[in-house]
Amino acid sequence: MSAHLQTQLQSRTIKLLLALALAWSVLQIALITAIHWFHPSCGVAFLLTAVPALPLCLMIAIVARQPNQSRLYIYGITLFAASFLIISNLSVWLEVAFFADKPIAIWGLAIWPLFFSVIFAFALFLPWHKIDADTMLSLRMKLAIPVLRRIFRMTALYIVYISCQFASAMLFDSYALTGILAFAVALLPVLPVFGLIWVYNRYMQEEQDEFQRHLFHQSILWALMGTFIIASALGRLEDYSLIFHRHPGYFHISSIFPLFWWLQLEASLLVNAIQAARISAQEKQNQ
Amino acid sequence: MKNRLRALRAERDWSQQELADRLEVSRQSINAIETGRFDPSLPLAFRIARLFKLSIEAIFTDSGPTSE
Numbered sequence: 209m210s211a212h213l214q215t216q217l218q219s220r221t222i223k224l225l226l227a228l229a230l231a232w233s234v235l236q237i238a239l240i241t242a243i244h245w246f247h248p249s250c251g252v253a254f255l256l257t258a259v260p261a262l263p264l265c266l267m268i269a270i271v272a273r274q275p276n277q278s279r280l281y282i283y284g285i286t287l288f289a290a291s292f293l294i295i296s297n298l299s300v301w302l303e304v305a306f307f308a309d310k311p312i313a314i315w316g317l318a319i320w321p322l323f324f325s326v327i328f329a330f331a332l333f334l335p336w337h338k339i340d341a342d343t344m345l346s347l348r349m350k351l352a353i354p355v356l357r358r359i360f361r362m363t364a365l366y367i368v369y370i371s372c373q374f375a376s377a378m379l380f381d382s383y384a385l386t387g388i389l390a391f392a393v394a395l396l397p398v399l400p401v402f403g404l405i406w407v408y409n410r411y412m413q414e415e416q417d418e419f420q421r422h423l424f425h426q427s428i429l430w431a432l433m434g435t436f437i438i439a440s441a442l443g444r445l446e447d448y449s450l451i452f453h454r455h456p457g458y459f460h461i462s463s464i465f466p467l468f469w470w471l472q473l474e475a476s477l478l479v480n481a482i483q484a485a486r487i488s489a490q491e492k493q494n495q
Numbered sequence: 496m497k498n499r500l501r502a503l504r505a506e507r508d509w510s511q512q513e514l515a516d517r518l519e520v521s522r523q524s525i526n527a528i529e530t531g532r533f534d535p536s537l538p539l540a541f542r543i544a545r546l547f548k549l550s551i552e553a554i555f556t557d558s559g560p561t562s563e
Contacts, residue, residue, distance in 0.1 A: 418539060419520065419523060420523070484526060
């Protein structure tokens with residue numbers, strides 16, 4: 209198969225995947241609207257939540273037919289979509305089963321697929337189709353893979369983290385939890401945070417470029433310092449009731465800190481990359 | 496730590512990317528080493544020395560105080 213034809217096919221596949229992702233998003237919103245208006249029984253709601261899985265099954269089937277060299281990336285993105293769908297659909301079903309009296313929370317879940325669809329669309333519009341067998345084997349790609357893996361793992365971990373946060377809040381809202389079970393449920397969202405240590409270790413093992421490792425360490429420290437400052441400042445303000453102390457729940461401030469740390473980490477790495485590009489451009493001009 | 500990496504690279508008419516490919520590191524690493532923003536590890540310093548067929552001391556010079 210010629211490279212041009214292959215690129216065309218991959219481009220078409222990406223458009224198809226994007227259309228299916230949007231179809232999934234529309235179906236998901238339709239499902240939530242139906243549940244909100246018609247209040248179906250648990251069994252019917254469970255069946256309904258399976259409907260948006262159809263475009264996803266098609267997406268997986270399409271990816272499975274792709275040539276090897278493009279499969280790695282598209283497969284990763286689709287798996288990411290699958291995990292997200294499972295989590296969000298399970299949440300919808302849990303809402304219907306146990307918290308039907310809280311329609312606002314159900315509507316809140318509608319944001320999830322929309323949010324994901326935007327990320328998914330963005331990921332698909334990246335020029336993945338330009339990656340062919342030769343560039344896959346090039347050094348630049350080899351160097352980029354550990355970074356991509358780290359971002360993918362961290363994103364997956366934070367999705368699990370937010371899901372645990374929701375699950376924990378839902379369980380506390382509906383049951384009078386006491387004893388060890390209450391401790392376990394309260395600490396549930398902390399477990400994925402431990403996963404960050406694993407991601408960090410894996411990245412350190414996989415990253416062959418010592419300068420990138422150095423930048424990563426530096427960025428971790430900057431993010432940590434920023435998080436400490438904000439956490440301690442908010443803590444002090446809460447201590448003296450200068451700001452409103454929110455009750456633990458779906459969006460409690462404590463749940464923001466690990467996310468905040470992650471965002472700062474990525475922002476710091478981005479600043480480093482921009483600085484490096486600027487220095488490099490200046491040097492080219494000087495030459 | 497100062498180094499002659501840029502001069503050595505210029506002598507061979509290599510771009511930063513070419514040198515990075517030969518050393519199996521990123522171009523940013525080469526740029527950071529050349530501009531003195533990053534000191535390479537001992538294994539990387541050895542790789543650089545081997546590539547240019549020079550001793551490490553001939554490429555890198557310690558800018559700090561020397562001990563007697």
